[in-house]
Amino acid sequence: MSNFGESLLESKVVRLHETAAGCFTVVIDNPPYNLVGSQVFAGLQSVKSFAEDPANDVRVLVFKSANPEFFLNHVGLEISDGEVSEPLEILQGWPAFSHWLSSSPVVTIVTLRGRAWGFGCEFALSADMRFASRENTRLCLLEVGFGALPGGGGLEWSQLLAGRSRAMEFVLSSDDLDADTLELYGLVNRSIPDAELDAAVDKLARRIASFNPAGVAMAKRYLTKGQSVPLPADLAETAAAAGSLLSTDAGQAAVGRLMVKAGGVPFSHEVELDLPKLCDVD
């Protein structure tokens, strides 16, 4: 997984490698279970800065995980003055980042292997394309089960990709879907046998990067017009709504109950592996 040589970034937890002209791979590696905290988010922001510099000629970006158990996990919960919350810079920075994933001229592809709970799922859904390991993918937007809602991209992309009824099921159930169901619902492009996944994504990424860059960028621009991607203001609104919900008494009670049920934060490895189960009816 780290046979790419030196990373182009300073971040230890988010590494960037050029795999072909114009074609780059991002490896997310925050042991033990790829939680999203300030370091990971800063690393992702530095990928964005790198890609926005025309001198770097970034045309295709593939995101993958160094950890086969977790593609990318939820945001680490913080407790201060007895209130549970998520780090402010992530809450505030995520809507613009989510919008960049779909609206920048760079083509963004996710190699999905392992679990993606909450933020990690929203991240995967916001990229241009997603390919999932058939045997080893589980996606869950667990925010409603935790008393809030998947604002800032989760709600919006679920609906755009899966249609209203299946988005409603995915969002309101706060339960996870496997690769074949994700494929049926359109939440991933395809479910691919794990042994073939990396080669399939690599082939697609290199192929796109080999074409006339003006054609690729213009095609993506036409596929990004109108209502085909959520607008930044709408993403910011649902992200703020999620934060407000979490800070209400009912939101705090919901998350507090689950923290007790889980045996406190940070959650154990065992709890993380099956996090949607925490929302089961007792």
Next chain:
Amino acid sequence: MSNFGESLLESKVVRLHETAAGCFTVVIDNPPYNLVGSQVFAGLQSVKSFAEDPANDVRVLVFKSANPEFFLNHVGLEISDGEVSEPLEILQGWPAFSHWLSSSPVVTIVTLRGRAWGFGCEFALSADMRFASRENTRLCLLEVGFGALPGGGGLEWSQLLAGRSRAMEFVLSSDDLDADTLELYGLVNRSIPDAELDAAVDKLARRIASFNPAGVAMAKRYLTKGQSVPLPADLAETAAAAGSLLSTDAGQAAVGRLMVKAGGVPFSHEVELDLPKLCDVD
């Protein structure tokens, strides 16, 4: 099917039961084949009134049938002064009811088992989510075959759920689709083995009802914005267009020819079981 105890409504043909806090089941039971007439429609309206009273704390509504052959059937045709029509209170009341199914804060789920022809199909499509018995589901919008069109929700939801090309096929063919094709087309969330269907829907409904109600309601509201559900005025327009078409000479000729072919109204049980066949090219 009636192990729910006393119904919360006066209606004999539409019964309502609380299955968990905030979680209710509606059972439709109008022998012999769940035709929609004034009694059934009044029963459905009383479910809506009950759910709209905040004192009743209705957050999730599951609709199912007492009759495994028919989830919910078409509207019973009436003949007066030699003209065939549908009961006026249903034609006029349905668009607002259809809109309520998707836009109220209550989450509406359909357990689909058996046939749903015409109105019954439009009803199922207008709910937030639908889960179908794999072995025993047939949906058909037979209105075009009867000389009219599935206004007031059928057209609109077919297009929103299945996309334009498959909606065109479903609506213009006036033919029925089985559970696996409905799943492929997105017209149901999933096709589930019959023996597992009730437990799967029950689990989902109770799970949603156990979450912070403010989060559930807000998530549904965000999934109901913009063009994601048909507007009442548009539903009323297509419902009225359907009624007008039926009253033209060509509409009356089409329905009259089928009534003769079927051996008169009301249709026999045998004809009802295979109603889309009535529209076969001779």
Next chain:
Amino acid sequence: MSNFGESLLESKVVRLHETAAGCFTVVIDNPPYNLVGSQVFAGLQSVKSFAEDPANDVRVLVFKSANPEFFLNHVGLEISDGEVSEPLEILQGWPAFSHWLSSSPVVTIVTLRGRAWGFGCEFALSADMRFASRENTRLCLLEVGFGALPGGGGLEWSQLLAGRSRAMEFVLSSDDLDADTLELYGLVNRSIPDAELDAAVDKLARRIASFNPAGVAMAKRYLTKGQSVPLPADLAETAAAAGSLLSTDAGQAAVGRLMVKAGGVPFSHEVELDLPKLCDVD
């Protein structure tokens, strides 16, 4: 394939036959591999003129190919003054034709058997419905691989039918999809065993043509409102953008490189059979 009797048109390469009242079949037959040139496009335009004459009572049009290897192929490239381009009357006439396929009162159905590269693929996607031979269908929008983009319908219909992420994959990869993947992506209504395909489409077409024409036309009109089909001005814009891209130095370099790789134009039968392979990374 030509057991239809005399064609209703003068064109030799595009033939038209009435198969039932209101129901017509168009057979495209331009050996050796159904390239689209001035003759084929003129033949298609004469189908449109025929269908627009109310006296001909055209209500359902089925398009199929006389050649099982190719449903309909790309536009033949022309070289003049050292510049590669497509025939101007096709580039300029296609957006309006594409719009007619989806917005006319006539119901348009494609029987997909064999390959459809570039223009042929855009044509198939622009019709109201498409049914594909399970064993023998390959669709590819290879324009991005040739340095341009699939303007005038390819971009738009891919997105409307398959959603943004799968459209992005289909358009940017310039690679082909088989019938089962096209069905999964919603790019065809269904994948049908080859031996059953013609009978299935024929049954659907005759069934629709047997219904009250006013109901069929009104249902199609309601399924064509708003953003559900691309507007002529948008189709013309992306078609013009494609032409401009192809005439840039980068576009000419891309197509020139592939022409050399293929051994010159016109492409050999062997190259045509596997055209997307020409865009493989070397």
